[in-house]
Amino acid sequence: MDRMTKAKLKARxxxxxxxxxxxxxxxxxxxxxxxxxxxxxxxxxxxxxxKVCRMVGPSGGETDMSMRGTMREAATYLDAMLTGINTAKExxx
Numbered sequence: 001m002d003r004m005t006k007a008k009l010k011a012r013x014x015x016x017x018x019x020x021x022x023x024x025x026x027x028x029x030x031x032x033x034x035x036x037x038x039x040x041x042x043x044x045x046x047x048x049x050x051k052v053c054r055m056v057g058p059s060g061g062e063t064d065m066s067m068r069g070t071m072r073e074a075a076t077y078l079d080a081m082l083t084g085i086n087t088a089k090e091x092x093x
Contacts, residue, residue, distance in 0.1 A: 004072045020039065026042045052064075
């Protein structure tokens with residue numbers, strides 16, 4: 001098993017956001033200042049762990065999608081999300 005790194009975790013996150021049609025970055029700079037990209041899946045780092053979250057509004061609120069855990073656990077969660085997204089897209093087409 002390969003070592004999980006922040007770069008590998010970010011690559012998985014980018015694939016999930018791309019599959020959902022979301023922006024890759026949580027915030028966009030506008031003339032009025034920073035604006036959160038609602039719907040974008042993000043990573044929340046704290047207390048030595050990471051959890052998967054989703055931006056829910058333009059003011060920057062987010063909701064937790066996973067529990068806080070290791071980078072490997074977050075990667076597994078993102079892989080499961082991507083599998084579900086791809087499966088749902090295949091059943092519609």
